[in-house]
Amino acid sequence: MNPRFAVVLIPLLLPPAVAAGSSSSAVEPYRVIEGIASAAWGDPHPALGGGSPIRLTVLDAQGVRHAFVLPPGSPALDFEPGLIQGRRMRVLVDPRRGAGAEPAGVLVLEKAPPGALELDGSQPWISLLCKFANVAAEPKPLSYFTQMFANSPGRLDHYWRELSYNIIDVVGSGAYGWVVLPSDHTVYVPTPGSGCLDGDPNNDADLDLLFTDCTGVADPFIDFSMGGTATGYAGINLMFNGDLDGCAWGGSKWATLDGISKAWRSTWEPPWGYEDVAPLAHEMGHGFGLPHSNNWDNDGWPYDNAWDVMSDAWSNTMSDPTYGLLGKHTIAYHKNLLAWFTAGEVWTPPFNGVFSIVVSDHALPTALGYRMAKLPIPTTTRYWTLETRDRTGTYDGNLPGHAVVVHEIYTSRPEDAWCYETTPFxxxxxxxxxxxxxxxxxxxPTAGRLIAARVDAPTADGFALTIWYGVPTTALFLDGFETGDTTRWSAAQP
Known part of the structure; x- marks a missing residue:
């Protein structure tokens, strides 16, 4: 069973007495915190290198927020951050590790329902421009942020429409500011420009305080309920006029604003997070619940998949004279998570055999073939996806080339999708x-697995493929001779 989708306890090298529930003195340093969870991914500036820390916050029944940092590779991070937003969680804390340090164990109490990340309709965001009390700079004017969400090429409403085939938009988005925060820069960020990668939570930006104060000073002028609607704004971009802790952050924050209590999709942006729109698109993707993807080199760095805005947002991008680097499309697996493909647009082998299919470039608004092929790996929970990408559209025009790209999907690792590549990487x-x-x-690549896909030829909008599934590549025919069903006879060249 996939632990991300179930009630699951993740113990981390607990002393025997703790694991056994003993009342001995060994248990005394530990305490349990239970409440509503929210989480954000930290994404360092490319110049810093390093992986992606997770900030987990639990709001307990007394209204106290408890924040924890899960460093890259943390054993506690065996859950999908996008699926625990606003759900109940129990955290086992060892105070000897220090306030805000990596938890000793995590219990996810609420299972995410099927389709929890499905997304459609208007998703308006409000961008709040917040100045630290002792920093006068206003890196961009208000008009820059209001126009950023327009429905024209290179702007975010156009971007999300193109990625989703007009299933979502960000109509109704707005911006306000600049407003002045009540405290100086270092009250929120101990060492501006660094800290998010050093493993010491004391050096991280205080995301909770930044959210509380930024929304607080804007609240007299912003109706977060959008006139008393049931859900209000879909998300909040917090735009700051100085560096944070070396990271931009995206995810959610549980809060009550203008009568609405929910996990508000949120981003926390230093100036470099909005001077190019690509990193902002990446953080908004986290707000929508999307994880990173990765490549095949197993180096723990989730920013080296050039085909995905949710990985390498900085390379192989298009650019705009006003908004800098633009986001590219995300990968097919992520679009399918958000239910932007219909069931008929995803091909899965109906039985073992040889099949001829067409996989179209999923960045195009229409598809003559499938948008994704999904090849389950027998006896595992893993599967392969095949997608076609090309230098097309407003946002994919600078991709590495025209090709079929393969990902292995395994939802029990921090990045579900790894882009497959043979050596040398x-x-x-x-x-x-x-x-x-x-x-x-x-x-x-695993010996004995009978899964293969040959790219036969380009088509008008993708590639024609021959798929061998559960049969060797020497197999000549689809199932049909064995069953007598001649409607399924189709010769395929080995």
Whole structure:
């Protein structure tokens, strides 16, 4: 059973007495915190390197917020942050590790319902421009932020419409500011420009205080309920006029604003997080619940998949003279999580055999073939996805090339999707060994697995593929001779 989708306890090297529930003195340092969870991904500026920490916040029954930092690779991070937003969680805390440190264990109390990340309709965001009390700079004028959400190429309403095939938009988004925070810069960020990667929670930006104070000073002028609607704004972008802790952050924050209590999709942006729109698109993706993707080199750095705005948002991008680097499309797996593909647009083998299919470039507004192929790996919870990408549209025009791109999906790791590549690896899964073109065959690398896909030829909007599933690549025919069903006879060249 996938632990991210179930009630699950994750103990982390607890002393035997603690694990056994003993009342001995060994238990005394530990305490349990239970409440409503929210989480945010930290994304460092590319110049800093490093992985992605997670900030987990639990609001207890007394209204006290408890924040924890889960460093990259933390054993406690065996849950999907996008699926615990606003749900109940229990955290086992060892005070000897220090306030805000990595939890000793986590219990997810509420299972996310099927389709929890499905997204449609208008998703308006309000951008709040907040100045630290002792920092006078206003890096961009208010008009920059209001126009950022327009429905024209290079702007975010146009961007999310194109990615979702007009299933979502951000109509109704707005911006307000600049407003002045009640405290100086270092009250919120101990060492501006660094801290999010050093493993010491005392050096991290105080995301809770930043959210509380920024929304607080704006609240007299902003109706977060949007006139008393049931859900109000879909999300809040907090735009600051100085560096945070070396990271931009995206996820959610549980709060009550203008009578609405919910996990508000949220981003926390230093100036470099909005001077180029690509990192802002990345953080908004986290607000929508999307995780990172990764490449195949297993280096723990989730920013080296050139095909995905939720990984490498900085490379192989298009640019705009006003808004800098633009977000590219996200990968097919993520679009399917958000239910932007219909069931008929995702192909899965109906039985073992040889199949001929067309997979279209999913960045295009319409598809003559499938938008994604999904190939389950027998006896596991993993599967492969095949997608076509090309230098097309407003946002994908600078991708590495025209190819079929393969990802392995395994939802029990921090990045569900890993871009597959044979050795030698390229820097960002952007080399020839990660791009399957006409005449090339992807083969599951594990011996004995009968899964392969050959790229036969380009089509008007993608590639024609031959899929061998559960049969060797020497197989010539689809199932049909065995069953007598001649409607399924189709010769395929090995």
């Amino acid at each position: 390229s820097a960002s899964c952007n080399g020839p060994n990660a791009m399957w073109t006409a005449g090339e065959t992807f083969q599951d």
